[in-house]
Amino acid sequence: MNSQGEFSTAEQVLALAPDAASRKAGSRLAAPGSWSGTGAGECAVWGLCAGSGSTPYRTVVDLSGTDGPASNCSCPSRKFPCKHALGLLLLHASDEEAVRAGGEPPDWARTWLTGRRQRAARTATATVTAGPSTVEAEAEAEGDGDAAAAGSSAGQAAARRRAEQRARRMADGARELEDRLADLLRSGLASADRGGYGQWEETAARMVDAQAPGLAARVRExxxxxxSGEGWPSRMLAExxxxxxxxxxFLHLDGLPEPLAATVRxxxxxxxxTAELLATGEPVRDDWLILAQRDAEDGRLTTRRIWLHGRKTGRMxxxxxxxxxxxxxxxxLPVGLSLDADLVYYPAALPLRAAVASRHAPPRTTGEPPPGTDVATALARYGDALRADPWLDVWPVVLADVIPAPDAELGWQLADARTEAALPVDPRCTDRTGLWQLLAVSGGEPVTVFGDCGxxxxxxxxxxxxxxVPL
Structure with missing residues (x-):
């Protein structure tokens, strides 16, 4: 895989941002209307971004470096990468039409790229104490075919070095975060209330600098x-x-079983x-019922979650x-239809997230709901899932024979028609219209409901x- 492919998702690009403000500003610039003269090729991306002046900013990103991407922009920002570089990479990751591949860099971009790569080559040459490089020596001894293999090995070695460098940065971030938590507990949870949100946002920004966006998200929680209201100290202690x-x-990955280590990473x-996963993972073919599609926005990204259920395997x-x-x-994917497809699951202690490897037919209509369970069994399975992945936010559940019931004191609940058990609706659920629609569909009778259990x-x-009936 080339270096360019390592920044093919918004998550990967935003992990490069130096701070939260840069992430937000870069996301705003990830729209075709902000750019002209864009292109991608020769392990580089370039474009012109309209600014407040009459002359657009010239932005170019070199993706060929062994230590990660490097960028150059005519804007006055001293941040690296600047918001224009982030916006260009985000646009490149999300819109192939807006940033077409296969082009040649314009003169201003090529001048910078050539100079940078020549400097990098001179630096690399200076580290060689005698004789040709390993790749050149192997090429001379074994011929062009072996030279290509040697070049591939060199590329793999460079990728390993980048991965090791990022792992070290993330480990440093985890150790810094441990010190921050220790300080909090020594001074008492009351100090967190007095300190305000700003101190934690700074800590989250430092985790982003350490290229650990997952840790940053936990810090914001x-x-x-x-x-969060009454009882916040206990919730904060749990977090x-x-x-x-x-x-x-993360600091002791080597001592964990590989499935759990994959979850921690x-x-x-x-x-x-994803490309590597699809190339190496074992596909699971099934008739996948499309259970739900839900979007959530955090000001930077729109995240779409699509839940599927395999009719043959029973897997979510x-x-x-x-x-x-x-x-x-x-x-x-249209909710309520079935899709004959191969999925490949991402490695985890509890494999749940997957990618579509291939589709064998267009989605088709199906009228049968998936098999559901009672409230007690659903809660027991949720507990089992938490043992495998303590950081699990939600667990997919299909409840059978439940009756939606609004209560003035207890709030909305889903009561099991066969037992006296009831599952409360998450009070953070803002779709009150959907809850009343659910009650109307039910008409006071048992229904089958799919949702997130947290x-x-x-x-x-x-x-x-x-x-x-999608809500």
Whole structure:
């Protein structure tokens, strides 16, 4: 895989941002209307970005470096990479039409790229004490075919070095975060309430600098705890415990079973390359029922979560896709239909996220809901999932024979028609219209409901009574 492919998703690009302000500003620039003269080729991306002046900013990013991307921009920013470089990379990752591959750099971009690469070559040559490089020696001894193999080995070695460098930066970030948590516990949780959100946002920004976006997201969860209402100290202590466990897991990856180690890497922010996953992973073919599709925005990204259920295997699968700067993700699947497809699961202690490897037929209509379970069994399975992945936010659940019931004191609940058990609806569920629609579909009778089960309750997403009705 070339260096350019390592920044093919918005997540990977935003991990390069020096701070939160740069991420936000870069995301706003990830729109075709901001750019002209864009192109990609020769392991580089370039473009002209309209600014406040009459002359657009010239931005070029070199993706061939062994230590990560380098950029040059005519803007006055002293940040690296600047918001224009981030916006250009985000646009390149999300819109192939806006940044077409296969072109040649314009003169201003080629001048900088040539100079940079010549300097890099001179630096590399200076480190060789005698004789030709290993790759050149092997080429001379074995011929062009072996030279290509040697070049491939050199590329793989460079990729390993980059991975090792990032792992070291992330480990340094995890150790710094451990010190921050220790300071918090020594001074008492009350100090977190007095310190405000800003101190934690600075810590989150430092985790982004360490290229650990997963740790940064956990820090922001911690920062929000003091403003979460009554009982916040216990919630903050729980978040501290989860963050400490994640830090320690990342710092001791070698001692973990590989499935759990894969989960820890993913939670800390190390992503698995999708192309490599599809090339090496074992596909699972099934008739996948499309259970739900849900979008969420955080000001920087639109995250689309699509839940699937395999009718033959009984497995759940989560498809994730992203759109930058308020743009909708490209992947979309109609809820209620079935898709004959091969999926490949990302490695984890509890494989749930997957990618579509191939489709064998267009989505087709199906009227049957997936098999559901009772409330007690659903909670037991959620507990089992938490043992495998303590950082799990939600777990997909299909509840059978439940009756939606609003309660003035307890809030909305899903009552099991066969037992006296009831599952509370997550109070953070803002789709009150959807809840009343669910009640209307039910008419006071038992229905089958699919949704997310989390520590705060259940969020209904789709119901069948007797046919699929997306909320």
């Amino acid at each position: 911690l920062a929000a705890a003091p403003a 501290c415990a989860l963050l400490h466990t994640l830090n320690q897991g 993913s939670r800390a922010g190390l992503t698995t390359d 699968a989560l498809l994730l896709s992203y759109g930058a700067a308020g743009r909708a993700p490209e992947l979309t 520590h705060a309750g259940f969020t209904p997403l789709t119901t069948w009574a007797p046919e699929a």
